[in-house]
Amino acid sequence: MTNDLLGRHRAVLPDWLALYYEEPLEITHGEGRHVWDAQGNRYLDFFGGILTTMTAHALPEVTKAVSEQAGRIIHSSTLYLNRPMVELAERIAQLSGIPDARVFFTTSGTEANDTALLLATAYRRSNTILAMRNSYHGRSFSAVGITGNSGWSPTSLSPLQTLYVHGGVRTRGPFASLGDEAYIAACVEDLKDLLGHTRAPAALIAEPVQGVGGFTAPPDGLYAAFREVLHERGILWIADEVQTGWGRTGEHFWGWQAHGRNGPPDIMTFAKGIGNGMSIGGVVARSEIMNCLDSNSISTFGGTQITMAAGLANLNYLLEHDLQGNARRVGGLLIERLRAVAAHVPAVREVRGRGLMLGIEITKPGTDEADPQTAAAVQEAAREGGLLIGKGGGHNTSALRVAPPLSLNVAEAEEGAAILENALRSIT
Incomplete structure (x- = not known):
């Protein structure tokens, strides 16, 4: 049970060891650009273990x-x-x-x-x-x-x-x-x-x-x-x-x-x-x-x-497999798609980045003031839609971090962008 594992985690690991999500996630396995949790839910992974699963989960050549x-x-x-x-x-x-x-x-x-x-x-x-x-x-x-x-x-x-x-x-x-x-x-x-x-x-x-x-x-x-x-x-x-x-x-x-x-x-x-x-x-x-x-x-x-x-x-x-070229091509499509979505979401101050390293900065609408609560809400909504993304920020900012494995294909980029669009629209 995830709740049992969470209790055990809290009993033996430091309080400052951060966990994502109100109900933390146990990832049990992955393949390609997808991972599964302990309940069998499937997610498109747009964070790759903090930019670490660079090519793909369970890449046959590496395993x-x-x-x-x-x-x-x-x-x-x-x-x-x-x-x-x-x-x-x-x-x-x-x-x-x-x-x-x-x-x-x-x-x-x-x-x-x-x-x-x-x-x-x-x-x-x-x-x-x-x-x-x-x-x-x-x-x-x-x-x-x-x-x-x-x-x-x-x-x-x-x-x-x-x-x-x-x-x-x-x-x-x-x-x-x-x-x-x-x-x-x-x-x-x-x-x-x-x-x-x-x-x-x-x-x-x-x-x-x-x-x-x-x-x-x-x-x-x-x-x-x-x-x-x-x-x-x-x-x-x-x-x-x-x-x-x-x-x-x-x-x-x-x-x-x-x-x-x-x-x-x-x-x-x-x-x-x-x-x-x-x-x-x-x-x-x-x-x-x-x-x-x-x-x-x-x-x-x-x-x-x-x-x-x-x-x-x-x-x-x-x-x-020229994954650098893939990051340029698919990342270019993804950032333009996200910018088009963000143009209709007042809480998005900026969509920035290059390749498959993209940030979506969230602020209180009409201001430059960071809004970490809203950023967290978007992250939660994305998870509900089947997408995992990261968070970051500093300099009084709050940002969502998008960094999928570099083998991401166009269909998966479109799928992830659609989930992110729904998540961002849920806060308006």
Whole structure:
């Protein structure tokens, strides 16, 4: 019984471990773009385990690779040579665009960002970090310390000095009324002013599209303009691609490529989708940065044979089936459909995003005031209609997050849009 499981959950797990829905859902199995709950109800999944089931549920190529690897060896640690880990690292290094790249595998995006911060601060011998307002980078002590979204930052204590920069939220804040070029110029001047009041930072860490923050993004080219300022001062650029990587945005394989006129980032982090549900995270950096640590280190569970086998099979499937192109095509249809619906729903302030990474911002009609209760009501109504979506927001916002597996087809996109239309109209 779900109620019995909920009681057991509450008895042994932390109160702060969030659950969706007034009546929380137990998902028992999935296939393709659909999942089923313990009562046998079928749902179209437009959130993919927080953007983690990237290709499809129960993808045969991935389950076969996991099963075959489990029959050989599951784990040996990084103290031994590991063929699947080397093979996946070679692929990711080549795809990253970072010259002379080295790859270190972790078990999550949080751990990847934690490692990137360690590398940057050690390389630059500075514990000052620049981060974006409204950002989210994980739940570890150091990652929480650089998170610019107060809803996900439970402590102000931190091993780092963090300074927050304008620019991650295009349609809010002091520069929102400006055109794109003027907006970028104003954010660059703000960055320069900030740098004039602090010791040299180690790095700027930024999500090309802010995930937990509600799928917000700056104009294309902002981080390229930032990079010119940073490079002059030797400050590193860390691109947090935990949610944006692997072609989800459709137009680019990595989110940073929308800002890439001055080359790739110095450090890039990834996680979530590459494992299609298996626990994989990682860091890519130039060799001089990755090799700057002067003490021993290992990863007990990062790069295990079974997760690497899953990652290789998943990456092969994604590339062979051009899921980036599919995200661009189907995502383009979906966002236009949702914008057409939203035009008749006063509570929708904005439908934004790219590829299959779309946000629907909910406010009190006629205002810019966030309305999390209404956003929750839409999420509940979507579930009743057979659709699972996420929530997010920050900067006094509330947003619904739409991020299906990248193999979503047009018929499923239309089905999901119709359910979302009914859910949004139910609040008017």
